[in-house]
Amino acid sequence: xxxxxxxxxxxxxxxxxxxxxxxxxxxxxxxxxxxxxxxxxxxxxxxxxxxxxxxxxxxxxxxxxxxxxxxxxxxxxxxxxxxxxxxxxxxxxxxxxxxxxxxxxxxxxxxxxxxxxxxxxxxxxxxxxxxxxxxxxxxxxxxxxxxxxxxxxxxxxxxxxxxxxxxxxxxxxxxxxxxxxxxxxxxxxxxxxxxxxxxxxxxxxxxxxxxxxxxxxxxxxxxxxxxxxxxxxxxxxxxxxxxxxxxxxxxxxxxxxxxxxxxxxxxxxxxxxxxxxxxxxxxxxxxxxxxxxxxxxxxxxxxxxxxxxxxxxxxxxxxxxxxxxxxxxxxxxxxxxxxxxxxxxxxxxxxxxxxxxxxxxxxxxxx
Ligand code: PEP
Ligand code: MN
Numbered sequence: 001x002x003x004x005x006x007x008x009x010x011x012x013x014x015x016x017x018x019x020x021x022x023x024x025x026x027x028x029x030x031x032x033x034x035x036x037x038x039x040x041x042x043x044x045x046x047x048x049x050x051x052x053x054x055x056x057x058x059x060x061x062x063x064x065x066x067x068x069x070x071x072x073x074x075x076x077x078x079x080x081x082x083x084x085x086x087x088x089x090x091x092x093x094x095x096x097x098x099x100x101x102x103x104x105x106x107x108x109x110x111x112x113x114x115x116x117x118x119x120x121x122x123x124x125x126x127x128x129x130x131x132x133x134x135x136x137x138x139x140x141x142x143x144x145x146x147x148x149x150x151x152x153x154x155x156x157x158x159x160x161x162x163x164x165x166x167x168x169x170x171x172x173x174x175x176x177x178x179x180x181x182x183x184x185x186x187x188x189x190x191x192x193x194x195x196x197x198x199x200x201x202x203x204x205x206x207x208x209x210x211x212x213x214x215x216x217x218x219x220x221x222x223x224x225x226x227x228x229x230x231x232x233x234x235x236x237x238x239x240x241x242x243x244x245x246x247x248x249x250x251x252x253x254x255x256x257x258x259x260x261x262x263x264x265x266x267x268x269x270x271x272x273x274x275x276x277x278x279x280x281x282x283x284x285x286x287x288x289x290x291x292x293x294x295x296x297x298x299x300x301x302x303x304x305x306x307x308x309x310x311x312x313x314x315x316x317x318x319x320x321x322x323x324x325x326x327x328x329x330x331x332x333x334x335x336x337x338x339x340x341x342x343x344x345x346x347x348x349x350x351x352x353x354x355x356x357x358x359x360x361x362x363x364x365x366x367x
Pocket of ligand 2 (some may be wrong): 027028231241242
């Protein structure tokens with residue numbers, strides 16, 4: 001396999017043919033054969049930019065496979081020499097960083113169990129000071145956007161410029177469909193807060209099983225993520241870690257071929273015209289919504305004054321119960337989701353209470 005000239009695959013975090021950036025490889029490096037054979041098969045796919053393999057594995061329980069250690073870095077070096085793929089691994093302390101750098105690893109990522117800990121992230125940042133390498137920061141296990149951003153900032157302070165985030169979902173106590181809750185609003189808010197930061201989705205750790213990989217990957221593409229990191233193993237059933245979520249290189253190829261890439265920045269004037277017209281309608285409705293809420297709050301204030309004059313409590317729970325039932329029934333018929341109706345009306349109700357409180361307690365002059 002001819003070596004890809006460095007950077008053509010990673011420039012501006014765009015993958016092959018300007019498409020999203022693809023990282024694939026086994027959850028863990030297990031043996032030289034497994035690492036090499038998986039890499040040979042993945043290297044045949046032009047879309048794959050970087051080969052991933054965990055060398056040190058943060059396992060939940062101490063008796064699980066904890067990685068092969070530095071020995072595996074030699075295999076990654078061979079992957080790079082033999083296939084031309086760039087290589088990446090997870091680092092969780094400064095020793096990992098020094099070892100990975102010694103073996104010429106191209107990309108480091110900080111795992112979800114590490115990005116929760118500012119001391120460890122700082123230790124890694126110090127070890128990276130002045131080094132020119134790609135670094136991806138996974139979201140912390142808990143859905144705390146500031147903690148995620150803090151970890152990214154610590155790495156950026158080491159002078160790392162090729163930096164990105166990986167969305168791998170969030171732990172929850174309840175048993176859910178997925179292994180980790182995607183909470184898509186967090187990466188969306190991360191994009192709003194740091195628009196220039198590339199965000200890669202890791203459907204493998206969100207899903208926890210092969211069956212959801214495609215739908216999560218497609219969702220990430222629909223949300224204009226910059227890439228995907230998907231675990232792939234030559235024989236997933238024999239994998240020493242995360243067996244249920246890994247794909248064979250062939251299955252990965254098939255999954256990628258089914259992905260639909262949408263255009264984030266249309267330039268065709270006809271298309272832009274139509275979109276512009278529809279967006280104007282949205283803006284008008286948003287203004288209506290604001291006007292309506294303003295009017296609703298004015299009524300709430302009038303009620304507040306009336307309750308004050310007559311010394312009645314603000315909250316009358318039977319009335320609130322009636323409202324929520326009524327709007328839920330009407331809203332569902334209109335095709336709105338239960339979640340939307342619940343969230344919006346609880347927020348509106350809270351705002352009404354706040355307005356009434358203001359009238360009751362702030363000695364506002366009665367009209
Ligand atoms: C991994 O990528 O193999 C890994 C351990 O992921 P996470 O940190 O997301 O659990
Ligand atoms: Mn894994």
